[in-house]
Amino acid sequence: MDPKNLLEVIQTRRSVRVYKRGKVTDQQLETILEAARWAPSGANTQPWELVVTRDREKMRRIRQIYDNEWRERKREDPINYKGLKKDYVGDVSVIVLVCGDARTKQVYLTTRQPADREKLFQASIANAVQQMMLAAASMNLGTVWVSVREEVEPELRELFKVPTSLRLLWVVPIGHARSWPAAKPRRNPAAFTHLEVYDSRKLRKESEIRAWPKS
Numbered sequence: 001m002d003p004k005n006l007l008e009v010i011q012t013r014r015s016v017r018v019y020k021r022g023k024v025t026d027q028q029l030e031t032i033l034e035a036a037r038w039a040p041s042g043a044n045t046q047p048w049e050l051v052v053t054r055d056r057e058k059m060r061r062i063r064q065i066y067d068n069e070w071r072e073r074k075r076e077d078p079i080n081y082k083g084l085k086k087d088y089v090g091d092v093s094v095i096v097l098v099c100g101d102a103r104t105k106q107v108y109l110t111t112r113q114p115a116d117r118e119k120l121f122q123a124s125i126a127n128a129v130q131q132m133m134l135a136a137a138s139m140n141l142g143t144v145w146v147s148v149r150e151e152v153e154p155e156l157r158e159l160f161k162v163p164t165s166l167r168l169l170w171v172v173p174i175g176h177a178r179s180w181p182a183a184k185p186r187r188n189p190a191a192f193t194h195l196e197v198y199d200s201r202k203l204r205k206e207s208e209i210r211a212w213p214k215s
């Protein structure tokens with residue numbers, strides 16, 4: 001494989017929040033799920049469980065759940081929630097609900113601390129998500145990594161009949177972008193790379209730890 005192709009896909013992937021009509025074919029979906037399958041995971045536990053929907057009614061309901069939550073948060077904090085919208089969550093060809101089986105943490109026999117086990121579990125699932133997103137991007141399909149906050153979790157769980165033994169972690173819409181978003185700014189590798197030992201001159205000041213500009 002030409003590594004340039006992979007880097008190109010990595011660099012062109014965007015969080016797509018506005019979608020147009022157009023189907024993600026079964027074959028494309030299969031490719032995306034195959035990409036998840038090959039994600040590395042702690043002790044090869046493969047803890048992900050993916051609920052896939054194409055059902056418009058469920059999507060409408062997901063949108064409603066996110067909208068309601070957003071309105072609620074906006075009431076509490078009109079400044080930070082101003083202008084942001086969450087309606088992309090339910091308006092696509094396919095939605096993947098990313099769950100994880102936390103019982104797999106038992107397999108990490110040599111990792112004793114709960115926080116370390118959680119780290120392995122979360123990172124493993126994040127890998128599967130990222131691989132799906134890259135596979136989608138390689139086929140010019142848009143995705144976005146959407147958080148399932150505690151406020152929306154119970155309703156989503158009920159809608160998708162997710163057993164209580166599973167964690168419900170992320171929502172990933174997949175579809176055709178209405179327009180491909182511009183790249184968001186990225187830190188320069190020189191700013192986050194440290195040769196041999198950590199270069200504390202590069203440690204960001206508190207004032208620099210902030211949300212990056214949107215474009």
Ligand SMILES: Cc1cc2nc3c(=O)[nH]c(=O)nc-3n(C[C@H](O)[C@H](O)[C@H](O)COP(=O)(O)O)c2cc1C
Binds near residue numbers: 014015017145148181
């Ligand atoms: C763990 C994680 C959680 C995220 N949660 C959300 C989310 O809830 N809603 C959203 O619109 N974007 C979410 N994003 C997408 C980020 O905002 C996005 O990746 C970042 O701004 C960089 O933009 P890009 O993906 O277009 O390069 C999330 C990304 C990650 C990795």
